[in-house]
Amino acid sequence: MVPRYSRPEMTAIWAAENRYRIWWQIEVFAAEAMGKIGMIPAEDAKTIRGAYDRDALGEIDIDAIDAIEAVTKHDVIAFLTWAGEKLGPEKRWLHQGMTSSDVLDTALAVQLKQAADLLIRDLDELLKVLKRRALEHKLTPTIGRSHGIHAEPVTFGLKLVQAYAEFARNRERLAAAREQIATCAISGAVGTFANIDPRVEEHVAAELGLTPEPVSTQVIPRDRHAMFFATLGVIASSIERLATEIRHLQRTEVLEAEEYFSPGQKGSSAMPHKRNPVLTENLTGLARVVRSAITPAMEDVALWHERDISHSSVERFIGPDATITLDFALARLTAVVDKLVVYPERMQKNLDRMGGLVHSQRVLLALTQAGLSREESYALVQRNAMKVWESDGQLSLLDLLKADPDVSGRLTDDDLSALFNLDYHLKHVDTIFDRVLGTHA
Amino acid sequence: MVPRYSRPEMTAIWAAENRYRIWWQIEVFAAEAMGKIGMIPAEDAKTIRGAYDRDALGEIDIDAIDAIEAVTKHDVIAFLTWAGEKLGPEKRWLHQGMTSSDVLDTALAVQLKQAADLLIRDLDELLKVLKRRALEHKLTPTIGRSHGIHAEPVTFGLKLVQAYAEFARNRERLAAAREQIATCAISGAVGTFANIDPRVEEHVAAELGLTPEPVSTQVIPRDRHAMFFATLGVIASSIERLATEIRHLQRTEVLEAEEYFSPGQKGSSAMPHKRNPVLTENLTGLARVVRSAITPAMEDVALWHERDISHSSVERFIGPDATITLDFALARLTAVVDKLVVYPERMQKNLDRMGGLVHSQRVLLALTQAGLSREESYALVQRNAMKVWESDGQLSLLDLLKADPDVSGRLTDDDLSALFNLDYHLKHVDTIFDRVLGTHA
Amino acid sequence: MVPRYSRPEMTAIWAAENRYRIWWQIEVFAAEAMGKIGMIPAEDAKTIRGAYDRDALGEIDIDAIDAIEAVTKHDVIAFLTWAGEKLGPEKRWLHQGMTSSDVLDTALAVQLKQAADLLIRDLDELLKVLKRRALEHKLTPTIGRSHGIHAEPVTFGLKLVQAYAEFARNRERLAAAREQIATCAISGAVGTFANIDPRVEEHVAAELGLTPEPVSTQVIPRDRHAMFFATLGVIASSIERLATEIRHLQRTEVLEAEEYFSPGQKGSSAMPHKRNPVLTENLTGLARVVRSAITPAMEDVALWHERDISHSSVERFIGPDATITLDFALARLTAVVDKLVVYPERMQKNLDRMGGLVHSQRVLLALTQAGLSREESYALVQRNAMKVWESDGQLSLLDLLKADPDVSGRLTDDDLSALFNLDYHLKHVDTIFDRVLGTHA
């Protein structure tokens, strides 16, 4: 976790306080269930629950727990020792028949669920902003580019509604991954419930908003986590895509859109004229960071037998890092889109700069419809298009076509002029918006 | 693709024949739709469809197409040129208003869908075999191990039913990834439908069993593919997990299960006595190969503007490699599980070899229930357990406990003997099987 | 391996013929060494060597070997069985005291060495072309860009000499990785030389141009291979960098350089005007493919005990794929650079388009030298630069500065004009070229 790329709410999920609070909840809810089914005295279970209800770990002393762990070299035992001091003799029922992983893995599930909820909220914010800006620029014409080369007209809103659709998919994926990760295991040393009743697991799961893990070994199986982090990686890649688009649009020669540049901000210590797309470049880097969690998460799946502990150190890194960084990145991207300065005039100017080449396909099709073969049409258009290309847009494709007898023999000047029409390209924008947003808005 | 790790059905999906057949279908179905909505003469559309129905590309000449591509350096143009030779003047309607990516991306979607269907079938086969073997060994006792160290008893069936649950999750994930990948884009040069009607896309999608891509640029967005390959990577990791389990079980010192060793097979060119778990080791390596597709697939997401072509070369590798290898690996794993030689006697022998240490937790709990604190109980059990441990199982934990006055003051010999009971650990096996398989079978 | 991204010489290294030829050499050279030191009859060793010298496996029958392997499920045993048929009773000395890995790993070392030699040759070709084009454009002015935004002038030759320096580093890295990979292990079943003499290993190593592996287990340790593939990944990343640069330069709005576009080539099936940087986009994708070998190669390092065989399937993929693809990519990049169409006029035009903003830093420094603080200077320049920026280069920074009393109070018009001088930026180009190429040429 790098503080400058983190926000407090997500960071708090990974703080020791939150972890210990969840551990405490697990132990308390488990004791409560044991009391209900008669595994331990009902009265003692109530006492334990009461201690929780009274202060919910308000007096937690992380230093004390750390000091105990330094001796036992075992974090859960350290926690239990410390927690036991808050109770009377009923403390002996804590952790009854449970194993450390019951606490650790269930707590991790709660943290990942909390993180997922926050990320889903982030995505909702981003989607809201993308929708607003997409509608705002639904009919703002701009050049579409393939291979970085001018192709045909699109609208700026189409670019944004594409991003909307992509992040809407990501929201669905994350919701699915959240379900997969939100399971509870209270099944004992090797998952057999030898010393604990499955009903305890069911109770704790219900209290924590989880589902019981159908079959655990000592641990919750790590394919769940691998899927979760892979999903974060896909979201990060979508962030990279939109960030890359904006970086391209802000290039000096293109400058169709620009990150908001606040007063007082300096672009370069050496060059006072610079206004750089540093936020989106930063997002590109953060995407790489989030994705780097995927491979170790996959390598964690093949734990030995009923478990080894190799996944634990990995998760201490990638759990906080991937979620905190992604939360930050989504919020940053939302702000960038929200305040993005868009230059429609420049978009139009760029659209026009190629001398009408963007209409070449339409001419090609018109020639085909006028009876030429596709190959003949292609050759006719290409020979005129190349001249425009080589003039760097100084020549006009329309003029050249009118002057080309092989073309003018098929299409009149009026026919040709009618083909050079921007609206032709925008006639289905409503359809596309409707497909994505479910509305012409 | 490495021939020794491939099977014919999946390989055929990636053969040039299949790709061209799908291209042909796309062009034909598109022409048909154009005929219906009046974009091209209905009669010509019928002629084109007729040519397809007659031979469905039976006479395809891959060499001829390759030769044309060597000149045009453009595969779709080469295909269209060749396909046009099969038609009369109506050939000029082929590819009307479409762009190469309409064909390429939709065809890739069909191939990935076909691949996913095959992989789902593979998973179903594996699940069937896992279920059978899990039920067969539902109550075969074996030692559960955490950290490679004996922990407490489980059953061999529990190990397999865990694998069943994991691969059942993988099946769900793959079904979801299949839906995500199965989209059709026939939207023209930059996705605006400028020269083609959205109804064409809808018709082709329906004919091919796809859904229309709500908003494409020139291409289908690559977050879909990233998610697909990430899902394959998770499945591969689950394969690695089960393969690793079997490799461990076949170790000389453990030997609780063994890959089937066919007559005539040689384990080592140098050591005639060897029987090595080479299939599961191989699966471990293949899992690494499948996973290696994830990162490049993620890097493909951020294509420039409305598309660049950097993803194309990546997909020519990972499309076939990841699906063919995973198909092979799933089939190999299914065969390994199907024919796995299981040694219940050896499992029992291993269970017994630690002098009863596997029952230590139960004694701990009994002492707690008899009124000792958890810490006192732990210390009492540990001091006896360590002696057994250091004797390498020559001493008996039960005997030592009976002889320990601090223990025998709390628990009678009969009490203690009753705690050393295997059935105690298996009482919830039915519950777990029921959760996973929905039956006690 | 994807045929369209492969070249015959590298592909041949990975063909079965080459592999079996190396196996044969290893067995023959080993037998020869055994003859010399008296492990086997000298006469028989000569007969074996004679069989090799006669035809060097000219009559190799891959189908026959494959057929034997189908029964034995062991490739080396299959090969030995087949090779034995070429010999009389002396065939029993083949593979004496050796284990399969002695043959497999040493053969892989030879193949990787051959591949490295080819890749080093590729790098030499690329370096030659980069040097030529760098010298050609040593003083061709072009705008330097940070964050995609115009910064200050550089020369196009500087861009290329940077690439030269980077690939020269890569050549050194590859030479080092080649040394690391080029070791020979003939040490028997677990590396103890129990049944073979270390002198045999030394002889085979010398004959094959390898060094003896100081300590092998059953296999050559895989950290060597991990380092080798990581090095290929770095080279691939450098390819991506130069390819990305060219892709940027070819953008419609920039168009300072362009991939050579051969007559007859079609840029787009739909848009006749397109000339796309498809080769460099392709290189970007191929870089991702080469890099994807790194992680599985790293995962191969931790083989179990004296070896397991999980690395083998991985290497069957990444061995050929990474080297063949990198060979192809280096050759393609060399051709792209060799034939790159450079547009110096356009470079100059782009340089000029920002109204002199590229000289802003020099003015900042001059103001500092004239007595202002850095902060005051920065503010003065920035307020004028922003006006130019917002005019999209229509205003002139020089004019604005002359008209700004806070500036003109410090610097005369002549002073200011003298600061707007391109040569100022190029005065150390010779130094840099000299550092990299060791010559002003």
Place this chain on the structure above:
Amino acid sequence: MVPRYSRPEMTAIWAAENRYRIWWQIEVFAAEAMGKIGMIPAEDAKTIRGAYDRDALGEIDIDAIDAIEAVTKHDVIAFLTWAGEKLGPEKRWLHQGMTSSDVLDTALAVQLKQAADLLIRDLDELLKVLKRRALEHKLTPTIGRSHGIHAEPVTFGLKLVQAYAEFARNRERLAAAREQIATCAISGAVGTFANIDPRVEEHVAAELGLTPEPVSTQVIPRDRHAMFFATLGVIASSIERLATEIRHLQRTEVLEAEEYFSPGQKGSSAMPHKRNPVLTENLTGLARVVRSAITPAMEDVALWHERDISHSSVERFIGPDATITLDFALARLTAVVDKLVVYPERMQKNLDRMGGLVHSQRVLLALTQAGLSREESYALVQRNAMKVWESDGQLSLLDLLKADPDVSGRLTDDDLSALFNLDYHLKHVDTIFDRVLGTHA
């Protein structure tokens, strides 16, 4: 960075204090060089140097710098503003003609060099311990295993000397990577030295123990960093290998070696008898973490044009994380090896448990030397070996061979007994140690 996996010395390298100290050194040394060559007044240069010599940033106020950065959103400008307050009017010479990256990249080079030095020291410690333990167990016999299956005898010292050789290679690789990373760039906004003299760079480089970067753009090229992190990844993989070996050896059924278990340590909260290889499992996970830096480092290479800033956020994570974690892991591995509890008796017991199967190859060779073909010998040995195998080592291979008339017809009982000799396998151990350590010690 996760505190529990970090050590103070490496952590300090990445602390803000150290970074700002290096920034300060760069600015001071640069000013000093400027004074020497007359770019700025010699007297002012001395004043600046004097301020540094006096307190070397003793009074650094990180909060103040952070507060300035919150406004300027630019860390170097913030630092310069703060540093300027320590100086009189000569502060205007700071950063003269330099760009932020001159400071940032050179400082990163110093940090990585410091980190590399520490890691090299860690490797030296590890090598020392490996050497000592290798020599201690040079002739401690143990079973060699391929595929987890007993193969032939080795010594425990051989395992360790193999690790020694591997980490000695890693030391060489790291030394090479350190050289590659230790470069200095003070070349201005786009690397042209337009406003700064190359002699300044040379002076700063010399003062900081770096070499001048032959050609920088705005930044030091990232292929250097990619190679550095890839090298860390290889070292991590070697750690994983040795850790995996120890985990295997500590398995209950094997138990040939064990991590030191301190008094008071608890292996399991639930099972008092457990002693788990948690340190080496932890190392396995940390290896995954270190390796995860490789891919983002590679993705950082292809910065746009003369630079973008996407690498920066990546390096804020992987710079500290990879080096701190690797430092911790090397120290932990050193401690594990140092205190590893080795059980030679158990090794011997395991060696003996397969009824003499480990000698099967030697019998095979003896039969060949007695005139049988390899195939006949293999079949003879295998049929007896399989009986021993199936008896789980209860039968003796030597007894069976003596009783097999096809064998005893070739080899006398004395011949056979002589073949079952452990020393036969250890005769070249000295040679191997000599190769690796250069001494029989």
